[in-house]
Each structure stands twice: as structure tokens, then as C-alpha cells.
Amino acid sequence: MPISVEADILSSRADTVIEPAVLSNETLTKMYRDMVLIRRVEESLLELAESGKIGGAMHTAIGHEGTAVGMAAALQPDDYLTCTYRGHHHSLARGMDPKRAIAEVLGKADGFAKGKGGSMHFLDPSLGLMGANGIVGAQVPHAAGMALASKIRGEGRIAITFFGDGALYQGVMHETFNMSQRWLLPIIFYCENNRYSEMTPIGRTSSVRDIYMFARAYGMHSLQIDANDVEVVYAAVTQAAERARAGDGPTFIEGITYRLAGHMAGDLETYRSPDEIEAQRAHEPLVVLQRRLLDRGADEKTLAEIRAEVEAEVAEAVEFAQNSPWPHPAETYTDVFAL
Ligand SMILES: Cc1ncc(C[n+]2csc(CCOP(=O)(O)OP(=O)(O)O)c2C)c(N)n1
Numbered sequence: 472m473p474i475s476v477e478a479d480i481l482s483s484r485a486d487t488v489i490e491p492a493v494l495s496n497e498t499l500t501k502m503y504r505d506m507v508l509i510r511r512v513e514e515s516l517l518e519l520a521e522s523g524k525i526g527g528a529m530h531t532a533i534g535h536e537g538t539a540v541g542m543a544a545a546l547q548p549d550d551y552l553t554c555t556y557r558g559h560h561h562s563l564a565r566g567m568d569p570k571r572a573i574a575e576v577l578g579k580a581d582g583f584a585k586g587k588g589g590s591m592h593f594l595d596p597s598l599g600l601m602g603a604n605g606i607v608g609a610q611v612p613h614a615a616g617m618a619l620a621s622k623i624r625g626e627g628r629i630a631i632t633f634f635g636d637g638a639l640y641q642g643v644m645h646e647t648f649n650m651s652q653r654w655l656l657p658i659i660f661y662c663e664n665n666r667y668s669e670m671t672p673i674g675r676t677s678s679v680r681d682i683y684m685f686a687r688a689y690g691m692h693s694l695q696i697d698a699n700d701v702e703v704v705y706a707a708v709t710q711a712a713e714r715a716r717a718g719d720g721p722t723f724i725e726g727i728t729y730r731l732a733g734h735m736a737g738d739l740e741t742y743r744s745p746d747e748i749e750a751q752r753a754h755e756p757l758v759v760l761q762r763r764l765l766d767r768g769a770d771e772k773t774l775a776e777i778r779a780e781v782e783a784e785v786a787e788a789v790e791f792a793q794n795s796p797w798p799h800p801a802e803t804y805t806d807v808f809a810l
């Protein structure tokens with residue numbers, strides 16, 4: 472029997488209210504393009520998975536695009552980033568080439584990790600992407616280590632780490648929150664609360680309703696935001712980054728969003744109803760941004776042109792990736808250790 476999640480679980484606590492940024496139409500149009508690109512890449516990957524072209528598990532972030540694009544616009548391009556197995560969107564928003572991203576998921580030689588990492592191990596240190604992780608919570612202490620290194624070396628770079636609502640109940644999370652706050656590390660803890668941990672709705676996982684309150688137990692500044700609104704995400708991450716760079720330590724952001732596709736490719740989604748998903752579509756990041764752009768005077772024709780351009784770009788990237796060769800078997804023994 473599917474269990475419905477509430478359509479709106481934003482808390483009414485006054486101390487979490489954040490003023491959204493009001494960005495120019497030019498910036499918002501660019502963000503719209505980036506979000507459409509991420510959506511189309513993810514949808515194409517699902518199609519490729521359905522036709523049996525992807526080995527191993529693949530998790531998309533369809534519905535989480537506002538988080539990735541708002542974050543990328545608010546941070547410096549070399550700030551450290553770690554994330555989960557659900558990390559295509561962060562990497563694309565930070566500028567990863569869709570051709571190399573898709574080739575990687577297909578296990579092809581032109582992938583950014585020569586096809587050896589796949590969907591669950593997105594990374595590119597030249598873009599500050601220090602690695603995705605298949606172990607729930609493991610990427611979080613890694614980012615704290617990077618923040619500590621940056622502080623000791625005086626690099627001026629901050630770290631951001633993304634994790635899900637289900638990760639909060641891993642012990643290592645709490646050890647990391649405690650130490651990071653005690654040492655005032657330049658780090659942002661960003662929880663993508665998509666209301667589900669695999670097939671389990673959030674209400675079954677914990678009695679704590681407002682996840683951002685966990686951070687308060689460690690004396691950490693924390694807030695809860697509507698992560699389907701890219702201007703809100705941008706404002707929250709900008710503010711958190713300013714605090715980190717000023718030496719004021721970590722911020723915990725709970726971004727409320729919704730996963731519109733299954734937990735992973737092939738998920739039959741028997742644990743939720745089609746009506747629940749349909750209700751969430753009215754407030755998904757692309758719909759919110761498109762409505763805002765039209766309200767602020769953008770014309771539908773320009774947005775349609777953007778969608779058509781992106782469609783062609785992603786189709787070309789899929790073709791490139793499919794035509795890319797398989798890695799040479801000898802590659803099995805390279806890149807195994809870093810000295
Ligand atoms: C330590 C550990 N325990 C269990 C799993 C199996 N697992 C993979 S994804 C997942 C759900 C995590 O949910 P959440 O943190 O909300 O992230 P989401 O998938 O919703 O983005 C679980 C339990 C795992 N990968 N690692």
C-alpha cells in the first residue's frame with residue numbers, strides 16, 4: 472500500500488526563513504538552460520538504461536536540478552565538492568562536458584574516468600569535484616578533511632558536501648558535524664531531502680521531522696529551504712559560503728525537494744502512487760523557474776528555442792558516447808593507486 476508524503480513539508484519555524492535572491496532575467500535564463508540540460512541528460516540516461524546499455528546501478532536526480540544549478544552559481548569553480556551516487560546533476564552544473572559524462576556512464580573510453588568509474592563515481596578534480604560515493608554518508612567526512620586542509624594551507628577554498636535525508640542516521644555524519652563545528656571548518660553540509668531513502672518514506676525513518684534541527688545539537692547554524700526554487704538555493708548557498716569564507720564555520724542546509732524518477736533505473740516504484748508524483752510536478756524546479764521567467768517578461772518562444780537547442784546537444788552527446796570505444800583491457804591495471 473503506497474504511503475503518501477505530504478506535498479509541502481517546509482517547516483513554519485520563523486528562524487529558517489531566507490530571503491530569495493532576485494537574479495537578473497539573463498542569469499535566470501542561463502540557469503534555465505543548465506537545468507533543462509541536466510534534465511535531458513538524465514532522461515536520456517534512463518532511456519539508455521532501459522535498453523540495457525548501462526551496466527550496474529544508475530541513480531538520476533530528476534527533480535533535484537534547482538539544487539545543483541543554484542549551488543554552482545553561488546560557489547567558486549574550485550571549491551571542493553563531494554556527493555553521493557546521485558551526483559550527475561552536481562557535476563553537469565559545475566561544467567562537466569555532457570559527452571564525457573554520458574560516455575562514463577556507458578563505461579566508454581572517452582568518459583572522464585576512462586569508463587572505469589561509471590554513474591556512481593562521478594569526479595573531476597579540475598572542476599573541484601572530488602568524488603561521489605556509493606557508501607551512504609562516506610563522502611561527508613571526506614569533505615570535512617578537504618575543508619580542514621584548505622584551512623591549514625590557507626587556500627581560501629571552501630567545501631560543500633551533498634547527502635540524502637537517509638544519510639542522517641549514519642554515526643559518521645554526527646562525528647563530522649561535531650568536529651567541523653568545533654574547528655569552525657569552511658564547509659557547507661547540504662542535505663537533499665527528497666522524502667525517500669530508497670523505498671522508505673521519511674516518516675518511517677525517524678521521529679525527527681525537521682532534519683536541519685540535528686545540526687543545532689552541535690551548535691551549528693542551520694536552515695531549511697525550498698530547494699525547488701533556484702533563487703532560494705542560490706541565496707542560501709551564497710550566505711553559507713560567505714560565513715565559511717569569513718571563518719564563521721559550517722552551515723547545514725536542508726533543501727526540501729522531491730525525486731520525480733525512481734530511486735534507480737529499473738525501480739518499479741510500488742511504494743508510492745502516480746498521484747503523489749503528479750501532485751509534486753506542479754512545484755518541480757523547472758516548472759517553478761519557467762513560471763517565474765514568464766512572469767518577469769521572458770517570452771515562451773525563447774524558452775522553446777533553448778529546449779530545442781539542448782535537445783540537439785544532448786542527442787549529439789548520446790551519439791558521441793555510444794560511438795566511443797570500450798577501454799582497452801590493459802586499462803584494468805592503471806589508475807588503481809595514487810602515489
Ligand atoms: C552504508 C550504506 N548503507 C546502505 C546502503 C544502501 N543504500 C543505497 S542508497 C540508500 C538510500 C539513501 O537515501 P538518502 O540518503 O535519502 O539518499 P537518496 O538516495 O534519496 O538520494 C541506501 C540505504 C549503502 N549504499 N550504504
Ligand SMILES: [Mg+2]
Pocket residue numbers: 635636637663664665666667668669
Ligand atoms: Mg532521500
